[in-house]
Amino acid sequence: MVQRAIASRLVPSSPQQALLDVRGLEVSFSGLKVVDGLDLTLMPGEVRVLIGANGAGKTTTMDLISGKTKPTGGTILFKGRNITHLPPHEIARAGIGRKFQIPSVFKDLTVTENMQVALCCSPSVFANLRQCLQRKDQERISTILHQVGLSHLSREPACNLSHGQTQWLEIGMVLAQSPDLVLLDEPTAGMTVQETRKTAEIINALRGKHTILVVEHDMTFVRDICHIITVMHQGRKLAEGTIEAIESNPEVLEVYLGSGGVIHA
Amino acid sequence: MNLLRIRRFMLSPYTLLSAAILIVPLFVVDPFWINRLGLYLVFSILALSMALCWGQAGILSLGHGAFFGLGAYCMAMSLKLLSPDSLNQGTPFPLPDFITWNTPPGEALKLPWLWVPFQNLGFGMAAALLVPALFAAVVGWFVFYGGVSGVFISIITLALVVILNLVVIDQQPITNGFNGLNNLAPFDLAGVVFDPYGLPAYYLIAGICVLLLLGLRWLGSTRAGLLFRAVQADEQRVQYFGYDVAVYKIFAFSLSALIAGLAGLLFVVNSQYASPTIMDVSISIAVVVWTAVGGRQSLIGAVLGALAINGAQNALSESGSLVHVWQLIIGIVFVLVVVFLPRGLAGLGADLWQHLRPQAKAVEAPALVAEAELLSVPVPQNSHQSGQRQS
Structure with a gap:
């Protein structure tokens, strides 16, 4: 019943256009199909979590959407536009921001400078031959730094940040980019319980403003941030539905959760 | 507030170095030394172009001699056509003497098409800047959009200077081969004659050097400069913020080539010749050494590195006892700096400044x-x- 209601929301023919529509996505590395005919539809404003065992193809799916890896088959439509074969910078300009699994910030730059790089109002080199940012951009940077709780560290070189702070900085940078779709690859990896809770708060504050696709293992965190989960297994979509539906899905329990108890941990 | 800013500006290393460059002629009267210092400043400009390319944008070019040489040849071609020798070849148009010598008897003397536009000095000067810049843009387009990075860029640029050097030597009928272009007219711009041993030539070079020092410092302070630093830190990551990294690299590489071409132009004003020896591998490597010793991240370091190494080279090669080993000494200095002072002399200076300045610690307290x-x-x-x- 619940699943059917969700399914009807996900049908592409619904009056609202899907923000991201992945169809039959495929990629193989030397013969091994890592992503194998994946379908994924995200509606605007949705927070979706992608789970699956190691090697299920979650990060590779993010690589394919963000242009890091070129698919060998299938299409990716973003806001109705085919972005399947665009280079990464054009996909970013189209409105997709990504936080990497291994925190990737510019270590030699200060926190504010990192944010300035991310705040890409004009990507052309000649437009950037200007000294400083406009006032509204500076205000935006301080707003976001406040949001992710790094205001007091704005002048600190990024290499001096703790692991959790680095993760938040990268989330902040992705927000500064102001993308319609945010891809977060394991945003809580290596975080303490408190840090994870704070990250969930940050993500919940973004709900509605951005569409978010998260790869995550931590089920407590998943429960905190989202309603609909997509489970991947061996490059395919195994199941999709609410947390309750997924938790009681025998197939999911079988291939991913094994004992069946892990999800309740 | 304003006074403080003015004071800080007056005391900045940039202002001090610029002032030093501009007042040196007050203390040096020997025309030989004015000329020699002018040459070192030409090399400083070349080092500045390397600091932009390597220090700011992270592209280690081992082929900057190609851009330097192209700039020098373009300028030398114009000055060659303006020289009394070329004007007195008995033809209705100016003709370089070596073309007369190379033309078989009985064949009509004519100016090769490549030389024709260089009858205009303005064209020669513009070409000295734009030819290297466009050449670098084309090479950069292939290299950076082709995804070439790291050490392979160095190898490609190294090959580039070797090829260009061979082409210039091989095309004797239009380049005069090994001998290069000499016997040039003095540089005369709007009635001012820039005698290589006179003050106008020195101030032309010194003025351009100071302007480039300040201009490149400004470039580093823009958002584009910030992006160059970001690209150096993590090139892949920058793309995911929507920047086309290749465009930024092509821009830096071409601008650097343009500045190297400008250095070539000024070299011809100062030394009055252009030959394959100034567009070869050794000058390309030398400029990397100057920049590394000075500190590639620092524009001041690049200028000081070029001045220090060339000065030392000059002193060592002219002292009787060291004439055979001076290259070895320069080599040892280079190795020592790379191993013990990775940020070069500029890094050493900055560290000393931090130690000597008492208020540096107070800043950390808040x-x-x-x-x-x-x-x-x-x-x-x-x-x-x-x-x-x-x-």
Whole structure:
């Protein structure tokens, strides 16, 4: 019943256009199909979590959407536009921001400078031959730094940040980019319980403003941030539905959760 | 506030170095030394172009001699056609003497098409800047959009200078081969003659050097400069913020080539010749050495590195006892700097400045307080207040 209601929301023919529509996505590395005919539809404003065992193809799916890896088959439509074969910078300009699994910030730059790089109002080199940012951009940077709780560290070189702070900085940078779709690859990896809770708060504050696709293992965190989960297994979509539906899905329990108890941990 | 800014500007290393460059002729009267210092400043400009390319944009080019040489040849071609020798070849148009010598008897003397536009000095000067820049843009387009990075860029640029050197030597009928272009007219611009041993030539070179020093410093302070640093830190990551990294690299590489071409132009004004020896591998490597010794991240370092190495080279090669080993000494200095001072002389200077400046430590104090507040550790109020009272 619940699943059917969700399914009807996900049908592409619904009056609202899907923000991201992945169809039959495929990629193989030397013969091994890592992503194998994946379908994924995200509606605007949705927070979706992608789970699956190691090697299920979650990060590779993010690589394919963000242009890091070129698919060998299938299409990716973003806001109705085919972005399947665009280079990464054009996909970013189209409105997709990504936080990497291994925190990737510019270590030699200060926190504010990192944010300035991310705040890409004009990507052309000649437009950037200007000294400083406009006032509204500076205000935006301080707003976001406040949001992710790094205001007091704005002048600190990024290499001096703790692991959790680095993760938040990268989330902040992705927000500064102001993308319609945010891809977060394991945003809580290596975080303490408190840090994870704070990250969930940050993500919940973004709900509605951005569409978010998260790869995550931590089920407590998943429960905190989202309603609909997509489970991947061996490059395919195994199941999709609410947390309750997924938790009681025998197939999911079988291939991913094994004992069946892990999800309740 | 304004006074403070003015004071800081006056005392900045940039202002001090610029002032030093501009007042040197007050103390040096020997025309030979004016010329020699002018040459070192030409090399400083070449080092500045390397600091932009390598220090700011992270592209280690081992082929900057190609751009330097192209700039020099373009300028030399114009000055060659303006020389009395070329004007007195008995033809209705100016003709370089070597073309007369190379033309078989009985064949009509004619100016090769490549030389024709260079009859205009303005064209020659513009070409000295734009030919290297466009050449670099084309090479850069292939290299950076082709995804070539790291050491392979160095190898490609190294090959480039070797090829160009061979082409220039091989095309004797239009380049005069090994001998190059000499016997040039002095550079005469709008009635001012820039005698290589005179002050106008020195100030032309010194003025351009100072302007480039300040201009490149400004470039580093723009958002584009910030992006160059970001690209150096993590090239892949920058793309995911929507920047086309290749465009930024092509821009830096071409601008650097343009500045190298400008250095070539000024070299011809200063030394009055262009030959394959100034567009070869050794000058390409030398400029990397100057920049590395000075500190590639620092524009001042690049200028000082070029001045120091060339000065040392000159002193060593002219002293009788060291004439055979001076290259070895320069090599050892280079190795020592790379191993022990990775940020070069400029890095050493900056570190010394930090140690000698007493207020440097005071700046860190507020940061500590902020951190303590964050961790909700009660800041020792007494010590804080007493600290304020003392200051």
